[in-house]
Amino acid sequence: MEATAIEFNKNEFQQDLIRWFAAEKRDLPWRRTADPYQIWISEIMLQQTRVDTVIPYYTRFVEKFPTLYDLAEADEEVLLKQWEGLGYYSRARNLQAGVQEVAEKYGGIVPSNRKDISSLKGVGPYTAGAVLSIAYGVPEHAVDGNVMRVLSRILLIEEDIAKPKTRKIFEEAVMEIISHEDPSSFNQGLMELGALICTPTSPKCLLCPVREHCAAFHEGKQHELPIKTKAKKTKATQYAMLAIEKEDKVLLEKRPSSGLLANMWQFPMLEVTAETLPLEIEEQLSESFAGEVQSVEKFTSFKHVFSHLTWNVDAYTAKAGNLTLPAQMRWVTAEELELLPIAGPAQKMKTALLQKGDV
DNA sequence: GAAACGTGGTG
DNA sequence: TCACCAAGTTT
Structure with missing residues (x-):
């Protein structure tokens, strides 16, 4: 006789996740602002980059370019100097191009719908959803590596997260379960959980606020997920x-x-x-x-x-x-x-x- | 869809 | 030393 699958209770999951996030979230510089422009900067910097690495860059960057117009008008050499050492330098040039477009086409207001914000340089599906949910409270998916890892375990999704098409599966999953009362805390909570508890190796399941909702934990498969094929050598x-x-x-x-x-x-x-x-x-x-x-x-x-x-x-x-x-x-x-x-x-x-x- | 695109931390 | 990773997007 196989163990019965656990029932996924969406409302209780949202509540447990958001309550945990409110209590345990880290005090990060970009969590002290409501400015969509500054939140946008943080999301670009955080792409493929550790929180601890980003903090000093973010702090210096918003001091140097406090408003969207400061960045729009900045000299590219000065901009790249601020980005020096962070890596993926096209992020900086794309961010400036995006900011310039917001200045010219949207009167300096960062768009609050997915279609318009996604049209900006450097804003892909993740960043669009992150800025929309965090800065504007819009219930949109923001699927990054953390979210795929966390949800692959909770919902026991065994697709290869290294494949581009897999992201869509997780985006649809998020839209099914996202809180409409607090999309910001829901999305950030999922990522924070991935960063602090539901880590790639040795997840801290005994400390997990949502382990009773987790199918992988229920079946003892948390170490086998997510499925991810290897990258090749350089x-x-x-x-x-x-x-x-x-x-x-x-x-x-x-x-x-x-x-x-x-x-x-x-x-x-x-x-x-x-x-x-x-x-x-x-x-x-x-x-x-x-x-x-x-x-x-x-x-x-x-x-x-x-x-x-x-x-x-x-x-x-x-x-x-x-x-x-x-x-x-x-x-x-x-x-x-x-x-x-x-x-x-x-x-x-x-x-x-x-x-x-x-x- | 695969490959390009950086850097520094970690087990 | 080395594989693997960290809040992805563009071509």
Whole structure:
């Protein structure tokens, strides 16, 4: 005889979840505002990013750009500098584009319906639902990784959450069970539960406020859910990165406006084979710059792992005479180095250079 | 639908 | 060291 499935009582579930959220929720900076613009910022920053990482960025960001118009009018370089180190830099540029559209098309008021808010750059199905429910109290789904994990356990949903189409199943589930009295606390409660109790490994079921509603707990399957297929490993590439110096300046270049680390600054790089020697680097540089680059010396190495690729970098110093620079390159002083948005491996290079005492 | 897109923390 | 993750969106 199989154990009988538990009955899911929607009203009691909502009540238990919302009561728990009210009592146990963390005191986070974006929970102290009702401004849809600031809540929007927090939701963008929190995409694929830990709460503890976001907090200082969020605080600085809303101080720097207190209103939607401050961000709409900001210089992109200043914006990217604020985002430096947070990752996924297109989020920042998309956010600004979205904010500009709200300024121009919606009179500065963040839209309060799914269709309009979803049309904004960088606002996908999750962010739309999060801003709508949290800022405006609209009963809309906001399905992120937490929600899929939590609901896969509570409702015993055994679909692969790594597949894009699976999200729809969870969106429909949320619309079935969301509280219409307090959609904000309901959605945030689901996410907070995922962050604090219903964690990926070793969920704290004995502390869970809704365990009596949980089908997986009832069947002892909480460790088997959610179902999630594995990601594959990243490919590695070898680069030589150059700190080319002239007097008290160093050469930087701005990356292209699309793709990896778009519009961020870096030190000039060459893709190389594993055993490229300084002399060969010097030859390649001479070709690139028409001579005038000397004394290439290796000074450190490091590895940088992106989400989908790995760069193994050998860092070199070099001296330069009069170079004819391509448009995207610039000589910068130590002061300017601090003002430009630099990310990824170039950030490691910068740190190493400053430690070395050059520049 | 798969792949691109960052970074730092954790077991 | 390494896999896996963390409040996803765009192409």
